[in-house]
Amino acid sequence: MSSAPLSESQVRDCLRGVNDPEIGRSLVDLGMLKGVRTSSEGGTAVTIKLPTPAYPAPERIADLVKGAISRLIPTSGSVTVDFVWEVAGKDSGGTLGLRAKNVIAVGSGKGGVGKSTMAASLAVGLQRAGAKVGIMDADIYGPSVPHLFGVKGRPHIVEEKGPEGQIIQRMDPIEADGVKIMSIGFLVAPDEPVIVRGPILHRTIEQFLRQTAWGELDYLIIDLPPGTGDIALTLSQLLGLAGAVVVCTPQQLALIDAVKAINMFRKVKIPVLGLVENMTGEIFGRGGAKLKAAEMGVPFLGEVPINAKIRELGDAGRIRAAFDADSPARAPLQHVCEQAAIQIAKSLLETPKMPSLEIL
Template sequence: MSNISELQVQTALKEVQDPYLGKDLVGANEVKKIQVDGGRVQVDIELPYPSAGVKDKFAAEVSRRVQAIKGVEQVTVNVGHNIKAHQAQRGVKLLAGIKNIIAVASGKGGVGKSTTAVNLALALARDGARVGILDADIYGPSQPRMLGISGKPTSKDGKSIEPMENYGVKAMSIGFLIEEETAMVWRGPMVTQALEQLLNDTRWGELDYLVIDLPPGTGDTQLTLAQKIPVTGAVIVTTPQDIALLDARKGLKMFEKVGIPILGIVENMSFYICPKCGNEDDIFSHGGGERMAEQYDVDFLAAIPLDRRIRNEADGGKPTVVAEPDSRLAELYMELARHVAAKLAAQAVDFSHKFPNIVIQNK
């Protein structure tokens, strides 16, 4: 008769690390159930971020560790996820149905922010999350083309708009409402009003993450975002050269001032590998994003290479994560998404949606 204890199993699980949270499964509170029946052991693991792409790896490692316990004959491991709503900046309430809002920003244009944003959204969806993307660049919307979506959104009730959708991601952009070559000659107040309407009048449904692709800079759109939209965290995209880093620092400091957590920095166009000879070249310098992350004590999330395929696939309406799902480039975006989701999961949980509004009336 086997005398396996739950404590033995728990001790074995302390040897399994979650590389995205930087803790063991027990320390990260990811072990939800341990059941021992003779020589049979069942372990239920619940990750706080999308699990589809990593659950098999976790299950295999848990099974290996538990199987090593003397007397264990059979191990069953169930791995799932439970994505919670996390606190945004103080004084701004969460939006109904949207658990977390991720702002993807850059100090200047041309650093590949929109490409990073769309691949981040697609990667989160591929790992099993319910995801939307809001194209907040009113003057230069690019998400309709990148997602390969044409046509105009519809309205079922005449008041709200149904989001467009492709590759499992819901999307909204001013680009869906105007002709592609139409110039938006609008002043700041009109732009901010349009952004609020695109966000609030879209029937997003239930989302685990809404990725907001911001325009470059620190202007009216960013200020509206900080004051009126519950942003759970921001990702800063830069390239390695000094000019881009100067502007990226301004964006980072802006988010710090308004109390929006910085999830980390992505260094885009980090290096170039010649497709013919394989030689690696630092065209835009190297390591600037990593040094910036160290300077401001934030996470360095990813180094994305300068690769023609990334540009071609985004321009063609089928970004890298869906165009080449098994490629090294796609895996870089998948890892980026997991680190972003795990960084969010480590923040304080927002419980406000669980409590009803209390109204006191004098009669």
């Protein structure tokens, strides 16, 4: 069949009818159609802008785009689809001077369900996908993020000029595996108890956010301590969070606590990105969190099986290796990272944009 050159507007009109497989809305309306080039030889090159580098299986979009063009215009020549990404975000750190596009809190109602493991995994997974990522340990009394990444040390103090020329002292986060880390664990000796009263706790968290030289981040993950909503409330007053990931185990009790955590986040106006079932398996059971998520009207981000390897890697300060090709935890953890990133993108992109302006 001979190929007739297509016009760019023909292609755009055609792609108006193609929905993003994750968000379920037109690629054009979502502003994801970044460019269309057609050549006189009949070839068409489409560029799609993904809202996160952790977009799950973008080749599905390529198939849909190719399918739509060839169905509508059977004489079309070759179609190539390229991807670029730019993390969508609401620049949540305004008054704190924090330049993080998305701040994600990781919490649970119950202790020991794997929040820190999941927070660290989110950081690693998003970083490996290509994003700029930081992680802040907001568990002042039991900081475990440095341990999971196998890092110690004291942050360097750097001096920066403030907006009025004043000198501001900031702490450089400690970087491990490309992730910027800040924790009170860096500031106190490992066996030293941290005694911080309520109001000071609020200030400590604020200082951590304000005085860490995070630089520009696509995602800042915050590992919350178990239980009460104190810190969540503090965070919601300081930042416009992208949302919270709630971790639970399949046990009935953990599920009851997860419901409490979801309600707590709702109360302090932090959107719930979704629920993760951790330690799924023979010991604790399976599937309870998915049902609970549906019941509560929150997304289900996935299940992570109970696996001795996850504990061993965490204990050894090698949580990054959970994403190695031969790791049994890789696929489930990656799925959770992708789903969390997609939920953020979804909440931002769902507001319709001016389609014609987006693709100029």
